[in-house]
Amino acid sequence: MKDIHITQETRMANAIRALAMDAVQKANSGHPGMPMGMADVATVLFNRFTNIDPSAPKWPDRDRFVLSAGHGSMLIYAINHLLGYADMDIEQIKAFRQLGSRTAGHPEYGHADGIEVTTGPLGQGIATAVGMAIAEKMKNARYGDDLVDHFTYVIAGDGCLMEGISHEAIDLAGHLELGKLIVMWDDNSITIDGDTDLSTSMDQKARFAAAGWHVLECDGHTPTEIADAIESARKDPRPSLIACRTIIGFGAPNKQGSHDVHGAPLGDEEIAAARKQLHWDHAPFEIPQAIYDEWGRIASRGAKARAEWEQRLNTATARAEFLAAEEDEVGALPAAIEAYKRKLSEDKPKVATRKASQMALEVVNATLPFTVGGSADLTGSNLTKSSGMKSITPTDFSGDYVHYGIREHGMAAAMNGIALHGGFKPYGGTFMAFADYCRPAIRLSALMGVPTCYVMTHDSIGLGEDGPTHQPVEHLASLRAIPNLLVLRPADAVETAEAWEIAMTSKTTPTMIVASRQNLPTVRTEHVAENLTARGAYLLRDPGERDVTIIATGSEIEIALDAADKLAAEGIKAAVVSAPCFELFEQQDAVYKVEVMGTKPKIGCEAAIRQGWDLFLGPRDSFVGMTGFGASAPAPALYKHFNITAETIVSEAKELI
């Protein structure tokens, strides 16, 4: 085994190793291999380069540190403890992986300061970091080096680089020349199943070079080499990959370098041997003050940098604008939306809700200067670009629109990164069927409570000829299933405007605006100042005393109204409820719910499967929708073929009453 030359920096790294192995041992669960293997790299990074201030964890110009290999969570917990984050005392380290602690099995955004993103699902960290680096560069283009000049550092493992999302991320980062993104790859040749050569022969360095990255390597246990590589990476205008050759579990003399050390406690005997090997004589969870002092110097350096930055901000002409974006101040948006809704009620446009979405974006983007739009190569279909928007390019980041490429997953993660970075409100589009491609990142938006906005157009068989691969059927159900995600399916231009207001004013909940390809009439023809979509569901047509209630969403509202007309002609009074957001309706009080849904038989109508509709429907109620996959044909033919018609609703209604 490599002989350890004990320097002060090595001791700082060994403090990480000791905390990691002891915490995993105490929890009897966790991953000691990565924190021990990458302790030297992380120590050099923080000791010599990183600008952060644990006393102001949200300081906008701090460097971002992303532990993409989230299973090595003890690395970041140990570092944040040593740096003196107030909420990461030694009791937290001792409570690793226990109920109620801030030290979850994988780093959870919001559980403790200094955790910039939730990681664990592999590849998400590196892809989210790309968004952070995009945001830095965009913000720098707006406010200059004085206010925005920081790095995004990532530690990624073999798993992160094997996941497909890493391809989308590095292609986008290389294309956009995100020079301040620096990825340190824990090149330890080990995965859970064994050596990496069980499943990959990828030349990672050549792969990153092919994507336009600056590629370096270093011995991950030699501080001078690590520092030289980071120094060089910081200077290069391209994003940098540093391949850090490391030994997994470095310091555990009998287990290091093998997959046995990856995801299980070392055991008391091996921990004792590691203590000897590392010349670490201290009891578990005991760190000498001198080591705390060394780590404290990093915090002091950061605090000084932050104070200087505060001064620059206070004298900056753009101060108010900067802070408004940082605080995500929606200012005049509600008023602008209300005025726009009034106009819509008069104009009564018949447009697809994807078009209505673009119309609403004209208002949103004119009012909020910090939105960032984008699409996964479907700009002209998703209609996510409003008239004043400008695309960013590798050499010009002054715009506010991103061509994410055919990379739904990379887009979603990058949007999370932009939102987490702060100073911007990201939204981006794709076809709704391809929500499946970015589902892991959507789930993370929801789990983190980040208000990323997804625009999912072509939302049903109504897209027509492209056929079943492109037609969402189960997607509404599967997306409504994700906790803390608002799925908004507006029925017309008015509801679409309201949906955008909800999306843009949301602070801790991601939103999804689900829009049609096909044209839909304006059904909210009378202006109401209140955002009715925010109620989740409301009475769109109230016949007074009702015989039956028809509940529909989005493009099926038109069919529901038609059915109500037909029923009225036969003397049957049908209420029509528009239900653009199930999650928001669930939050309403019981009185309102009964007022809307009534007590008479109900028919749900949505061009999708029934699952999830039982929120509204009882076993004796009826549902008009899909039971399987769609088909390729013009939309009107499909609605008829699948019996999603006013006639079907009418006959169901008659049967029910």
Place this chain on the structure above:
Amino acid sequence: MKDIHITQETRMANAIRALAMDAVQKANSGHPGMPMGMADVATVLFNRFTNIDPSAPKWPDRDRFVLSAGHGSMLIYAINHLLGYADMDIEQIKAFRQLGSRTAGHPEYGHADGIEVTTGPLGQGIATAVGMAIAEKMKNARYGDDLVDHFTYVIAGDGCLMEGISHEAIDLAGHLELGKLIVMWDDNSITIDGDTDLSTSMDQKARFAAAGWHVLECDGHTPTEIADAIESARKDPRPSLIACRTIIGFGAPNKQGSHDVHGAPLGDEEIAAARKQLHWDHAPFEIPQAIYDEWGRIASRGAKARAEWEQRLNTATARAEFLAAEEDEVGALPAAIEAYKRKLSEDKPKVATRKASQMALEVVNATLPFTVGGSADLTGSNLTKSSGMKSITPTDFSGDYVHYGIREHGMAAAMNGIALHGGFKPYGGTFMAFADYCRPAIRLSALMGVPTCYVMTHDSIGLGEDGPTHQPVEHLASLRAIPNLLVLRPADAVETAEAWEIAMTSKTTPTMIVASRQNLPTVRTEHVAENLTARGAYLLRDPGERDVTIIATGSEIEIALDAADKLAAEGIKAAVVSAPCFELFEQQDAVYKVEVMGTKPKIGCEAAIRQGWDLFLGPRDSFVGMTGFGASAPAPALYKHFNITAETIVSEAKELI
């Protein structure tokens, strides 16, 4: 514009172009750009190389052709029509994208012969083709060149190569040295949003070389260059990428080379101009007999090769074994499972269902010689490898286990490819939370009706300390939402064995075996020959006249039985229903359903969200489960924290009755 030297092969290609532009025009919808751009490459491929027999579309040793860029569906429809596939007459071409036609917007497996895989969702084709090439190499290792010796050809576009799944696919293919996989990249520098340089700077050739591929290029409109490249690709032991420089929409003089030609009809005027440019004087949908004859020669060559192959098969010693695998004959499996179940009822093991799954696999893999196991780098956690299994390696394909690497999406698509190829029954594992990573491929299994088997372990908060990123909460609901997918969540070793029997005997439905990390007692302590899991739900404990019904799945059955005991102690009779598969229960008749579910108040219990449970539960029934994300802690602490306990069920039961 490039001058067209009209040869017989060019005329064959122009027939594709004419059919593509005319069919898209007639449908007033579709993508003419790709078929017109890749017509020359496809013609050279089929004319000079491909071995297929339209009169025997399922001939096992045929070459496989995968149109990964599925939006160019008219390419494959035109080719299959010209080749003389009986089910692809000119009326089908005229009915492109119309209801009931075989010519859907994107190629749909099962709609017409000669479509090897459903494509359209980008990147799926290339990743599925990797599975086909794996299957070819494995089958070749078993049966030799005489019976198995064919190529897998793929046409992929920029979109396929930008999607993350392509990274997983090419890394795996390069590692396994799939020399008979040949990808022709339609290198036309155009995506929907515009030029590819809007969103990518990837050096694709260097990227594929980094993954261990053999990389070639050719002018995609020069037959000799195309042929030379394919010839060279066929000889190389590595998988090959041929970068075909093409002009999108080649032949449409005013629109070609631009994104305008990608996804919209050319219009009558441009079609007339293209006819002139291509020297194509024939009316729409009219192909001269001489051209049909040329294409027919390809079919004749294939028919001859197939006849020779049939002869070799008929004299092969392995004939019966070959055909049994090809026909997916399950033979002795049901009997073996029944015997094993009898033993389990006696042994009553208390094991995690992931362990029970491995135990069942010992029986399955000993009985079926054509299973192919695997895992996305979680072999020791998913327990997908049984004792007799051997991993394939780049130099030895005689095994039956694949280390798919940290590539859930690539694994799922490859499994689809293995299943579509025929001769093998693939299953593969990952953590259930990461079903999200491979959801688009799972959806395609279901849409195609391919019996891929997914093994999803660590299926709830019961996995404990890894925390909310790793804990499925909404996944059962979101997966049950996919049409034509059987989600099986067994409660003990007996149900797990039954689930494996269902999975391995399924012919047109993918299956998912959902398994616990934590140990569970055997609850089926009395042997029943019938596969009760195949009923979807059944009475596990029948107290005779009941007061309340508790319905649970998987790891929550133990809790339900405990609750029933506690209730019995208080004189309340609780029936316990085990519901391992909602989809199969839905297929039961009404009498059986009532017999099982009873008419008394019901309590559902599952460590997941309620969505989907309304299949069983009415508004007045109760559900004990999750309402949001999980947390990081030991499993018993989590069950208590989230109130998923026998005590909660007992108190709910008392409230209900």
